[in-house]
Amino acid sequence: MHRYRTHTCGALRESNIGETVRLSGWCHRIRDHGGVLFIDLRDHYGLTQCVADPDSPAFKDAEKLRSEWVVRMEGKVRRRPEGTDNPELPTGMVELYVSDIEVLGPAGELPLPVFGEQEYPEDIRLKYRFLDLRREKLHQNIMTRGAIIDSMRRRMKETGFFEFQTPILTASSPEGARDFLVPSRIHPGKFYALPQAPQQYKQLLMMSGFDRYFQIAPCFRDEDPRADRLPGEFYQLDVEMSFVTQDDVFAAMEPVVTGVFEDFADGKPVTKGWPRIPFAEAIRKYGTDKPDLRNPIVMQEVSEHFRGSGFKVFARMLEDSKNQVWAIPGVGGGSRAFCDRMNSWAQGEGQPGLGYIMWREGGEGAGPLANNIGPERTAAIRAQLGLKEGDAAFFVAGDPEKFWKFSGLARTKLGEELNLIDKDRFELAWIIDFPMYEYDEENKKVDFSHNPFSMPQGGLEALQTQDPLTIKAFQYDIACNGYEIASGGIRNHKPEAMVKAFEIAGYGEQEVVDRFGGMYRAFQYGAPPHGGMAAGVDRIVMLLCGTTNLREISLFPMNQQAMDLMMGAPSEATPKQLRELHIRTNLPDKK
DSSP states (O other): SSSOOOTTTOOOOOOTTOEEEEEEEEEEEEETTEEEEEEEEEEETEEEEEEEETTTTTTHHHTTTTTOOOEEEEEEEEEETTOOTTTTTTTTTTEEEEEEEEEEEEOOOOOOOSSSSSOHHHHHHHHHHHHHHHHHHHHHHHHHHHHOOOOOOOHHHHTTEOOOOOOOSOOOOSSOOOOOOEESSSSTTTEOOOOOOSSHHHHHHHHHHEEEEEEEEEEEEOOOOOOTTOOOEEEEEEEEESSSSHHHHHHHHHHHHHHHHHHHHHTTBBEEEEEEEEEEHHHHHHSSSOOOOOOOOOEEHHHHHTTTOHHHHHHTTTTSSEEEEEEEEETTSSSSSHHHHHHOOOOOHTOOOOOOEEEEETTTSSSSSHHHHHHHHHHHHHHHHTTTTOOOOEEEEEOHHHHHHHHHHHHHHHHHTTTTOOSBOOOEEEEEEOEEEEEEEETEEEESOOOTBBOOOTTHHHHSSGGGGGOOEEEEEHHHTEEEEEEEEBBOOOHHHHHHHHHHTTOHHHHHHSSSHHHHHHTTTOOOOEEEEEEHHHHHHEEEETOOOOGOOSSSOOOOOSSSSSBBSOOOOHHHHHTTOOOOOOOOOOO
8 A cells, every 4th residue: 555645635436435545635624523523634636524433543643633734544435424425525425434644744823724715914825825825716726727828838739839938038128117137147247137028039039930939938027016917927828920910810819819718717708709999999988908898888979069068167178179078878877876976986086076967767867067068968968878767977078198097997987886797708809009109208208109029000101201109000909808918019020110110219220239139130131020929827817717816826926015925035145145246235225
C-alpha cells in the first residue's frame, strides 16, 4: 500500500465499498455528534467524510485533530447510513471508517478561516495567501484560469498560430505607462526594462517571416492602482499576423474569443456575429469606449428641443455651437423619489445635478425642465426617446468632450438602479475607428491616443495633410460587459510613415531611431503589412468566474499599494547589492 494514499479525497465511490484504503489531506471540518467524530478530509481533488467512533482504534488520535492539520487516514470504505448521503458531493454516498491516523503536518491557530466563503480583510488574505488559496471558490477559480488558458492555447494552434516566447529583459518603450527598470551590473548606469507588452518583438517576428504568432505573455507596468488591472504584472493573449487587413484579424480572432467564452459561460448566451461600433458612436450612444451592451439604454442628442426654449440654462449653452444636450432614457424611472435620488447621485459625482423629465398618467411631462420648456417640446422629447407613462429622461449638457464620461456613468447607474441589465449573458463587440491622436491638456501637446505603432487610416498622406486630431487609426478594442478585454491594430510598417507619426507626437527622427532602432531598421529590409491584438487573460478569467475583483482569479497578487504582503516585496536592497549595481538611493524626506 502506498505510503500516503491509495486514492485521492475525491475518488471514492460505491464501487469501493468494502475496500481498505489510505487517504491524505487537510482536516477541512471536524464535527462531534454525540461522541462520534466526523472529519471532512480535503485535498486538491475533493472531499471525503471520515468517521471515528469510540470503537475505532484511531478514536483517541482523532480527538486531537484540529482544522487544517494534514493527516493520513487508513480505514474501510462503507456506505453512509440511510438518510445521511450527500448527492451534492461526488463522494457523498460513502464514508471512510477510520482505523489508523498519522499526523503529517499539524497547523497552528489559523489567521483566517478556510472552511466557508465568509468575507475576510483583504490584507490578511494576501499575507496568508497560501491559506486563502485552500478556500473552495478561490481554488476553483485558479483551476478555471488554467483551463481557460488551455482553451486559448488550443484554439490558437488549431487556427494556425505558433507559440513563441519573447524576452523579459528589454529596452524601455512608450506604451502609455511607466516601465519597471532593472539596473545592469555589467553596464553601469544603464537599465533594462520589463516589457509593458511584447509589441516590438512580435512585430519583429513578422519581419522575420514567421507569419502567425501568439503568446500567453506576462506584461509589466508601473501604474498607480486601478480597479480593473492588477498592479505590477498581468497576462495577455498576445497575437500578430502578416499580410492581413483589419477584417482578417477580426475573422481569425472572433471565433477564438467566442469559443473560449462558450467553453466557460456555464450555459449563458454569448454574442455571435459581434457588432462593430465606431469609437465616436460608442461615445455618443453609451458614454464609453467599452460599453456594456447588456444595458439597453441608448443615449440620444436632444439639443433641438432645448434650443431657444424657456429653460435658459440649456438654451444659453446651445448658443455655443460646440455644446449639446444629451438625453439618457430611464424606463420605469418616472417617480419623483427616484429622480431626486439620481440628482443627488450626480452631485456626489461632482456635477451640479442631473436634470430630468418624468411622464405620469395621461402622458404629461412633469418636473422643473418640463415646466420650463412646455408640453409641446416635452412631448417631442418623449416621442424621440420612445418613452411611455412611468418613464423618465435625464439630461446632460455642455461640451460633449467634457461630459461624455459622466454621461456614461449615469447610463450605467440608471441601468443598475432600474434593473435593466441582463447579467446572465456575455455581450461582445468590436470598437473600431479610434482617433490616432488626442490633445494632452496637461502637457499642451498632441499625443498618441492608443497604440503608437498603429497605421493611420489614409497612411502617410493623412499624416501629411490632415489635422492630426481628425485622423482615425486602424485600431480596435474588444468590449465585453463593460470591460475592455482586448486591444489591437494594423501596424504602421512603413519607415517614413512611422517617423512622421512619431514626429506629430513630438518625437524627432533620431529619437525614433534611438528608441525603436530594432524595428526601424527591420522596416528598411522588406516589412510585410501586419497587425494583431492582445486580449487580457486576467479580465477574461474574471468575467467567466463571475467576479469583479482580479485578486479572486490570480495566484499571488499584490495589494492596491503594489505590495506583496506574503513575500515582503518590494524590499530594501543591501549595501553590497547597491554597490555592485553602482546605485545610490536618494529617498524623499519623511513627512
